[in-house]
Amino acid sequence: MGELREVAAPFVVPGPAGVSIRCGLEGLTGQDEEVLRTVGGLLGSLASRDLKARCAAGLDHDSDQWARRKRVVTGQSSSRWAGSITKATHDQWALARRGQLAHIQHLRTSIDMIAFRLSLPVGAKGSKGSPGGYRSRQEWFAKARRLHLLQDRLERERADREAGRVRVVRGGKKLLRHRHNLQAARLTGTRWRERWEAGRWFLQADGESGKRCGNETIRVTPDGEVSIKLPAPLAGLANAPHGRYVLACRTGFRHRGEQWADRISANGAVAYRIHYDVERDRWYLTASWQNPPVRTMPLEAPRSGGLIGVDTNADHLAAWRLDPHGNPVGEPRRFPYDLSGNAPHRDAQVRHALIRLLHWARRHHLAIAIEDLDFTAEKTREKHGRRKSFRKLISGLPVSTLRARLVAMAAELGIVIVAVDPAYTSKWGAQHWLRPLTSKNRATTRHDAASVAIGRRALGHRIRRRTAPPHTHQSDGCRHRTAQAGHGAQGREESRPRIPGPRTRSDGAECGAKAADQYAQHRSGHTAGHGFWQQDPLPLSLQER
Structure with missing residues (x-):
């Protein structure tokens, strides 16, 4: 690798x-x-x-x-x-x-x-x-x-x-x-x-x-x-x-x-x-x-209330709202546009998609996070060779037009735009967020997962949700942890501590043999001395319906 x-x-x-x-x-x-x-x-x-x-x-x-x-x-x-x-x-x-x-x-x-x-x-x-x-x-x-x-x-x-x-x-x-x-x-x-x-x-x-x-x-x-x-x-x-x-x-x-x-x-x-x-x-x-020069707003201001992560694609904008802790809230949104036809038609399509995105952001008083894309070195045919469809795809992305339009239109509505590095957002978003955000009532796409990754990077969080869970039956069984710890929570990237009690599932907590006499056993590092640790509840947007 x-x-x-x-x-x-x-x-x-x-x-x-x-x-x-x-x-x-x-x-x-x-x-x-x-x-x-x-x-x-x-x-x-x-x-x-x-x-x-x-x-x-x-x-x-x-x-x-x-x-x-x-x-x-x-x-x-x-x-x-x-x-x-x-x-x-x-x-x-x-x-x-x-x-x-x-x-x-x-x-x-x-x-x-x-x-x-x-x-x-x-x-x-x-x-x-x-x-x-x-x-x-x-x-x-x-x-x-x-x-x-x-x-x-x-x-x-x-x-x-x-x-x-x-x-x-x-x-x-x-x-x-x-x-x-x-x-x-x-x-x-x-x-x-x-x-x-x-x-x-x-x-x-x-x-x-x-x-x-x-x-x-x-x-x-x-x-x-x-x-x-x-x-x-x-x-x-x-x-x-x-x-x-x-x-x-x-x-x-x-x-x-x-x-x-x-x-x-x-x-x-x-x-x-x-x-x-x-x-x-x-x-x-x-x-x-x-315009007269204006002092740029500090990055902590748009982060305080969460923001909207936006993934730019050849035919639509995929957006998802995130809270300040990086958790997806509500349902993903999609703003399509058609880039076929002449230049005025394409420009009108981009403006129509952007104005709907900006109105949604203004209703919730949120900033918008978007990738700082630049395909200048990626459009060359020498790198992609015969992959004409892929070269056509990245050449068709309205990167410069969308960026200029978005900044100008957002300034009129008083909406802050946060630009992030586009490195690995699609790959890591699909790896860490595609499966947890997919349910029976919601079909999440890779673009939706990428919008979550973009928003988390703009908020200063890591793209990955948590570290890998313990082995089966040690803590969580076969389920992955889907709750996201807060940005300031201590040990949010560490392994989950063990809850006091028996090591088997046959007995309930504090019901096994000698359960009340743990301190009488001369064991090094026994778990009875640890405090009780409880994981944060699932956010409402991720609970199964």
Whole structure:
């Protein structure tokens, strides 16, 4: 058996760092749309040139070069638009660098796995911790060729990273590739061109604290009036003083509208982005702002009243409520979702499952414990080989989406999220809790048992229930102890003391021969001197019905 890895300590997940809300711009006139397209096209061309200059600078870029780039863009637009464009360029370049590093780490993992499997004999069986050798000489030869291919890619990526080269496509690399195969993408040339131009427009402005309504470039008043500060070359299109263009429509945010109204009333910084959805032929306005830093709650606070352990699966969330001592309370709950279909459908399914989970937690005033999952290194085909169904399963888990949604939605309801290490939760949960929690009236699954293990780890308890019981007829007979001792009970992991009385079942307690004269017998360590020990009663949730 391999050595178990160290399990990380649970921690309270901090709330989201920012807020983003969206609403539609309904009632735009033809002139409004034409102005938005013209402004977006001009600023988009400036953003493309600025990104090209930033990528050309590479690692030699400094604050002076940033200032020069901003002066160039300011001469063709305005200082505020130039600040938004250069900041967006910097963020995009930094994101490309992080993606480049993640790709290098993925290549290293794949190369190490292929090299390990090539070193094993053909047909060698693997274990649960590591895969075995390849099945045939043909597969071994194909993987040897792939190893050289990945090594070449790794060398190129390393050289690009050392030189500071990144590859960025404004508008999206996926859409760019669709241009070479329009039939497979089910697009026409005209339709593709509309998507490409709309994806490269730039209509976003950073917030400014202390300014009117939190933004001078794109301003939204409390009554819903939207106005845009036009760039200098397009000042002739203005229909309001000071080179501004006011849209004919009125807008409002239904979700978190009160928070937005309070923020702009206090002139807090709010960033806005206007974008066009080609599929729906609609314009949207997105508002975003940062949350003030909040001190993280200590872990003892959510543990005091128990919590809800949640196991994440490909098609549902398995949850079980636990008391402060780690005992399951009530019945397990399941919150299903369907991840088939398009992205909006999948996102709606995840949100629907999470809101039911959060409402259940709020009714009982409990925190939620969930695994800190990350399958970045587990999705590679080099580790799992031909197990396509398993690779598809772990790739289909909505890990990042669920984690981001859960943290944001829980923060709105005031529910604490505790993250735990996912190591061995499914295995140990099934080993220690699956059978005791199964009865004639309840069919417990491995996922339900895993949720109990996750909750116990978040509470600071061991996953296992108790140590193994004594042999038959010494104490408990053939039944396993199902009661869980409290967290502070002394000797909760020790063997159960023997109750005074006869050692056989033929006589009752204190009824055997010389039962009343135990102290007269000169025995070493006789049990008459021990105090009476009684096991805690079963919790109500585990009593047989």
